[in-house]
Amino acid sequence: MESMVEENGSAVDPLSAGSQSGDAAPAIATSVQSLNRTQQQTHHLVASTSIVQLTLPTSGATQVQSVIQPNQQSVIQTATNIQPVAISKGNVILVSKPNSVIQTAQASLQTLQVVETGSDDSFSDSEESPEQRGGILTRRPSYKKILNDLGGGEITDGRLPPLESSSECDSNVDSEVSSHSLHYQTVIPAGTIQIATQGEGVPGLHTLTMSNAATAGGAIVQYAQGQDTQFFVPAYTGHGVVVEDAARKRELRLLKNRQAARECRRKKKEYIKCLENRVAILENRNQTLIEELKSLKQLCEPKTD
DNA sequence: CTGAACTGTCGTCAATTTTA
DNA sequence: TAAAATTGACGACAGTTCAG
Numbered sequence: 001m002e003s004m005v006e007e008n009g010s011a012v013d014p015l016s017a018g019s020q021s022g023d024a025a026p027a028i029a030t031s032v033q034s035l036n037r038t039q040q041q042t043h044h045l046v047a048s049t050s051i052v053q054l055t056l057p058t059s060g061a062t063q064v065q066s067v068i069q070p071n072q073q074s075v076i077q078t079a080t081n082i083q084p085v086a087i088s089k090g091n092v093i094l095v096s097k098p099n100s101v102i103q104t105a106q107a108s109l110q111t112l113q114v115v116e117t118g119s120d121d122s123f124s125d126s127e128e129s130p131e132q133r134g135g136i137l138t139r140r141p142s143y144k145k146i147l148n149d150l151g152g153g154e155i156t157d158g159r160l161p162p163l164e165s166s167s168e169c170d171s172n173v174d175s176e177v178s179s180h181s182l183h184y185q186t187v188i189p190a191g192t193i194q195i196a197t198q199g200e201g202v203p204g205l206h207t208l209t210m211s212n213a214a215t216a217g218g219a220i221v222q223y224a225q226g227q228d229t230q231f232f233v234p235a236y237t238g239h240g241v242v243v244e245d246a247a248r249k250r251e252l253r254l255l256k257n258r259q260a261a262r263e264c265r266r267k268k269k270e271y272i273k274c275l276e277n278r279v280a281i282l283e284n285r286n287q288t289l290i291e292e293l294k295s296l297k298q299l300c301e302p303k304t305d
Numbered sequence: 306c307t308g309a310a311c312t313g314t315c316g317t318c319a320a321t322t323t324t325a
Numbered sequence: 326t327a328a329a330a331t332t333g334a335c336g337a338c339a340g341t342t343c344a345g
Contacts, residue, residue, distance in 0.1 A: 256329090258316060264332055265314085 254317070257318085260330065261316070261332080264330095268332085
C-alpha cells in the first residue's frame with residue numbers, strides 16, 4: 001500500500017463527471033459504483049474521540065489525538081500543545097483504523113504508510129464479486145445493518161417516530177409509508193356483509209358490516225381504500241372458528257410485502273444518499289490535503305537563487 | 306406528431322436473514 | 326425452528342426525451 005497522502009494525491013477525482021437523477025443532491029455528482037470503493041476503505045468507525053498512543057521508532061512515544069467522526073475516515077492529529085512528531089517518510093505506523101491521516105498542529109503533513117492490521121473485512125462484500133467471495137452467493141447485509149456498522153448512519157425506521165438522520169445522512173426522502181398505511185379495526189361480529197362508504201371522515205375508508213349474529217369473536221371488517229384497494233376480512237365458520245382462507249392470507253401477505261417493498265426502497269434511497277454524502281465529504285477532505293501537500297512541498301523546495 | 310428508447314416507480318415472487 | 330422481515334430480481338406501466 002502506498003502512503004495515504006500519495007494515494008489520495010494521485011487520485012484523479014473519478015466522481016466529478018458523474019451525474020445523478022433528479023432527486024439526488026445536486027452538489028454531489030457521483031455514482032454508486034464509485035461509492036463502494038470508498039465504503040470499502042472505511043469500516044467500523046466509532047463516533048468518539050480517543051487518544052491514541054503511537055510509538056515511533058525514531059521519536060519514542062507520542063500522543064496524538066484521533067478525531068474520529070461518524071461515517072468519516074479518522075483524522076489523527078496532534079493536539080496544539082503537543083510537540084509535533086517528526087516522521088520520516090517510509091515509517092510504518094500500525095494503526096488499527098485504515099486510511100488514517102496523521103497531521104500535526106502546524107499543518108506539517110507527514111507521509112505515512114498505514115498498515116491495516118485488523119482482519120476485519122466485514123465490509124468487503126460491496127466490491128467483491130461472488131467469485132471473489134469464494135464462489136458462494138451470499139446476500140448482502142441489510143441497509144440498516146450496513147449503516148449501523150458504519151456507525152452513525154442509522155436509517156430511519158418508518159415505524160418509529162420521525163427521526164432526523166445524522167447530518168451526513170440527512171435525507172429528504174419522503175416517508176410515503178405513513179401516508180399509505182392501512183388501518184384496520186375490529187368492528188362487529190361476522191355475518192352477512194354490507195358495504196358502507198363513510199362520506200365524511202376518512203376518505204376512502206369503507207366499513208363492511210357483517211350482520212350475522214351469533215357471535216364469535218370480533219372480526220376485522222374494516223378496510224381502507226387508498227392507492228391500494230385492500231380487503232382484510234377473515235372467514236368464519238358458524239362455530240366461530242377462524243378458517244384460514246387462503247385468499248385472505250395471500251392478500252395479507254401481498255399487502256405486507258407491498259409495504260415492505262416501499263420501505264425497502266426508501267431505505268435504499270437513504271442509504272445511497274448517505275454514501276453520496278460521504279463521498280462528498282471525503283472528496284472535499286482529499287482536495288484539502290492535496291492542496292496542503294502542494295503548499296508544503298513548495299515550502300520545502302530548496303531555493304535555487 | 307409519432308414511435309422508439311430510456312427512466313423511474315410499483316407490485317410481486319422468491320431467496321435469504323433476522324427474530325422470537 | 327418457524328415466522329417475520331428484508332431485499333434482489335423481474336415485469337408492467339407511465340412519463341420523458343429525442344430523432345425522423
